Amino acid sequence: MKAFLRDRKVRDIFWQVLASVALVAVVVFFVKNASDNMVKAGIASGFNFLWRDSGIEVPFNLTGYKPSDTIWALLWTGIVNTLLVSVASVFLATVVGFTVGLMRLSRNWLLSTLAAVYIEFVRNIPLLFFVLFWYFGVLAALPTPKESFDFLGLIFLNRRGLSIPTPNDVSGFHLALLAVLVLVVVQIVLARWARARQARTGQDFPVWVVGFVLCGALPLMLFVWAGALTSWDLPILRGFNYRGGFVLVPEFVALFMALSTYTAGFIAEVVRGGIQSVRQGQLDAARALGLTPGRVVRLVVIPQAMPVIIPPITSQYLNLIKNSSFGAAIAYPEIVAVFMGSALVATGQAIEIIAITLGIYLTIGIAVSIFMNWYNARHKLVTR
Amino acid sequence: MKFIALAAAAVFVAGTAQAQQLAPSATLDAIKARGHIECGVHLGLPGFSFANDKGEWTGLDVDYCKSLAAAVLGDSTKVKFTPTSVQQRWAVLQSGQVDLLSRNTTITFSRNATLGVNFQGINFYEGQTFVVRTKAKVAAVKDLADATICVAAGSTEEKMAADWFRERNLKVTIINFQKNDDAISAYDQGRCDAYTAGIGALAGQRIKFKDPAEHQILTEIISNDPQGPVTRWGDERWQLVVRWVLNAQIAAEALGVTSKNVDEMKAKSQSAEVRRLLGVEGKFGGMMGLSDDWAYNLIKQVGNYGESYERTVGMGSALKLARGANALWTKGGLLFTPPFQ
Numbered sequence: 001m002k003a004f005l006r007d008r009k010v011r012d013i014f015w016q017v018l019a020s021v022a023l024v025a026v027v028v029f030f031v032k033n034a035s036d037n038m039v040k041a042g043i044a045s046g047f048n049f050l051w052r053d054s055g056i057e058v059p060f061n062l063t064g065y066k067p068s069d070t071i072w073a074l075l076w077t078g079i080v081n082t083l084l085v086s087v088a089s090v091f092l093a094t095v096v097g098f099t100v101g102l103m104r105l106s107r108n109w110l111l112s113t114l115a116a117v118y119i120e121f122v123r124n125i126p127l128l129f130f131v132l133f134w135y136f137g138v139l140a141a142l143p144t145p146k147e148s149f150d151f152l153g154l155i156f157l158n159r160r161g162l163s164i165p166t167p168n169d170v171s172g173f174h175l176a177l178l179a180v181l182v183l184v185v186v187q188i189v190l191a192r193w194a195r196a197r198q199a200r201t202g203q204d205f206p207v208w209v210v211g212f213v214l215c216g217a218l219p220l221m222l223f224v225w226a227g228a229l230t231s232w233d234l235p236i237l238r239g240f241n242y243r244g245g246f247v248l249v250p251e252f253v254a255l256f257m258a259l260s261t262y263t264a265g266f267i268a269e270v271v272r273g274g275i276q277s278v279r280q281g282q283l284d285a286a287r288a289l290g291l292t293p294g295r296v297v298r299l300v301v302i303p304q305a306m307p308v309i310i311p312p313i314t315s316q317y318l319n320l321i322k323n324s325s326f327g328a329a330i331a332y333p334e335i336v337a338v339f340m341g342s343a344l345v346a347t348g349q350a351i352e353i354i355a356i357t358l359g360i361y362l363t364i365g366i367a368v369s370i371f372m373n374w375y376n377a378r379h380k381l382v383t384r
Numbered sequence: 385m386k387f388i389a390l391a392a393a394a395v396f397v398a399g400t401a402q403a404q405q406l407a408p409s410a411t412l413d414a415i416k417a418r419g420h421i422e423c424g425v426h427l428g429l430p431g432f433s434f435a436n437d438k439g440e441w442t443g444l445d446v447d448y449c450k451s452l453a454a455a456v457l458g459d460s461t462k463v464k465f466t467p468t469s470v471q472q473r474w475a476v477l478q479s480g481q482v483d484l485l486s487r488n489t490t491i492t493f494s495r496n497a498t499l500g501v502n503f504q505g506i507n508f509y510e511g512q513t514f515v516v517r518t519k520a521k522v523a524a525v526k527d528l529a530d531a532t533i534c535v536a537a538g539s540t541e542e543k544m545a546a547d548w549f550r551e552r553n554l555k556v557t558i559i560n561f562q563k564n565d566d567a568i569s570a571y572d573q574g575r576c577d578a579y580t581a582g583i584g585a586l587a588g589q590r591i592k593f594k595d596p597a598e599h600q601i602l603t604e605i606i607s608n609d610p611q612g613p614v615t616r617w618g619d620e621r622w623q624l625v626v627r628w629v630l631n632a633q634i635a636a637e638a639l640g641v642t643s644k645n646v647d648e649m650k651a652k653s654q655s656a657e658v659r660r661l662l663g664v665e666g667k668f669g670g671m672m673g674l675s676d677d678w679a680y681n682l683i684k685q686v687g688n689y690g691e692s693y694e695r696t697v698g699m700g701s702a703l704k705l706a707r708g709a710n711a712l713w714t715k716g717g718l719l720f721t722p723p724f725q
Binding site for chain 2: 038040041042043044055056057059067068136139140144159160238239240241243250251328329330331333337338340341342344345346347348349350
């Protein structure tokens with residue numbers, strides 16, 4: 001018996017179980033206490049409100065949401081808008097961040113100074129200021145609807161956003177998209193076959209030319225064909241505004257620009273740190289082997305810098321996703337604005353709504369972390 | 385046996401006659417202990433609750449809280465104002481951070497039924513309308529079809545505007561901002577064709593535009609938004625005080641008692657209701673656990689409802705709102721108080 005108690009494994013399990021039980025007990029206690037007090041104070045609780053009619057207008061949504069839908073549909077619209085602006089901003093922030101980071105390391109004085117000024121400027125300004133600056137900057141730069149910038153009479157840009165035509169019947173586009181997917185798969189198989197053949201026989205195959213036709217020209221033709229088949233919903237000036245088509249609202253553009261330019265400043269520093277962590281000897285050796293400067297960066301520097309860059313860049317991505325909540329300040333209908341703003345005040349169920357929002361951010365964040373860790377593990381430097 | 389029961393009843397009656405037994409009131413006890421009232425007001429709405437350049441709060445809703453302080457503590461300056469946003473207000477009240485809300489909050493069924501709050505009367509009948517640019521040539525609300533409208537998220541105006549246009553099959557785009565001020569500045573920047581709020585609120589907010597003369601407030605009203613002080617559920621005696629301080633403001637106007645003539649009225653008035661209101665007869669204050677000169681104090685220090693209205697939103701203010709629905713019921717308005725009997 002004594003030996004059993006002294007067993008390290010047994011003791012570890014014992015303490016872990018005890019800690020978990022205590023944690024669960026504390027959570028249960030607080031939840032029960034809160035709900036008892038809410039009942040006493042006459043405050044409604046529970047999750048039934050999710051199936052109530054929302055009655056809230058969302059000016060920018062990709063989910064087809066209407067005010068007569070439920071609050072659950074409103075929440076989903078908010079999630080989609082959060083993800084949309086986050087994904088778009090992560091993409092641009094990465095591109096700009098890498099560019100500025102490399103500029104910062106350039107031997108060209110002008111390039112590196114410009115990059116340094118940009119980084120210091122961005123990193124030392126509060127994000128809220130940045131978001132409002134972009135928002136009112138975007139609004140001030142654009143004309144009123146009656147004086148819109150007009151592109152071929154089809155696309156209109158003004159203070160109310162960018163109005164673009166949309167097809168009334170999208171089935172042609174679905175077919176075209178499917179065809180493009182098939183073409184891409186064909187291209188990948190072809191490239192593999194060509195490489196294998198080259199390794200075996202030394203015969204070359206014009207993969208790039210075929211790829212251009214298969215993945216560039218053919219899809220373009222397919223989309224033009226699909227577009228010609230359907231009628232279009234064109235933006236038309238009616239009364240105050242352009243109606244019809246799809247409107248990309250200035251709130252989206254402002255938040256997208258603010259998030260990506262802001263996060264790019266941080267990513268630039270991460271990239272610089274990663275590249276500088278590659279030892280000089282590696283560069284010298286690569287040059288001594290006669291590699292061109294481009295190949296030195298691509299084959300020697302980047303693969304060794306990536307494991308250093310990816311973990312901090314993951315935190316920057318997570319920050320960006322969380323920072324998308326600043327959209328609430330400029331009426332971009334993301335989850336905090338529509339759910340923790342409009343829906344919370346309409347229903348008054350603060351605890352449930354905040355818990356749900358918390359859960360959603362947590363889920364998105366953990367999913368991003370898992371993906372980035374997987375990516376990092378896959379691209380880890382194989383050392384022998 | 386009968387005699388004992390009778391004697392017991394007599395002792396009980398004598399006991400209660402000597403000192404009226406009051407229901408316990410945690411809120412009143414807390415206010416008396418800390419020496420001031422915690423009043424939740426609007427973030428900044430000229431005419432209703434607005435901190436001037438000296439940091440002093442003024443406005444109709446602020447005056448109500450000052451009256452409450454005068455009635456409860458005998459001094460109208462013993463109020464601490466907590467500015468609350470549209471989103472914060474319920475949590476601030478429910479958590480007990482403030483003793484009441486007095487902040488342009490519309491009385492609605494679902495708020496009363498699900499938020500654990502009670503509405504204690506109406507101190508302002510608000511109606512929703514729109515402000516537009518004069519050059520847009522809008523005469524009626526229906527002319528706003530296809531317009532973009534800025535609004536504060538979570539307000540009754542947000543839902544009301546959405547419902548109003550939907551019921552009439554008119555398409556509008558509604559942009560929801562978290563704060564009134566953000567919605568106003570976005571409208572001012574040209575993001576929207578109109579900004580919507582209550583007509584009283586708009587009269588005050590108009591001052592915030594870059595060029596107020598370029599804008600026009602529509603006279604058409606699309607809703608009925610009665611507003612007044614709000615308390616938590618529970619503590620009925622505190623709710624009683626909040627309700628009857630508002631009634632006292634209105635009764636004072638109806639009975640012709642003003643801050644200027646209140647001393648004279650107290651000394652000379654023959655009207656039984658005036659005498660009861662001012663504590664000469666009836667000991668009404670004591671029944672609520674306040675001093676008997678509670679209403680005298682609030683009229684003397686803050687004034688009756690009419691005086692407060694004229695000073696904050698009426699002709700004596702920058703807003704120049706006519707009394708309209710907010711006149712006494714005897715003068716064609718909706719303002720009413722049950723009798724002080």
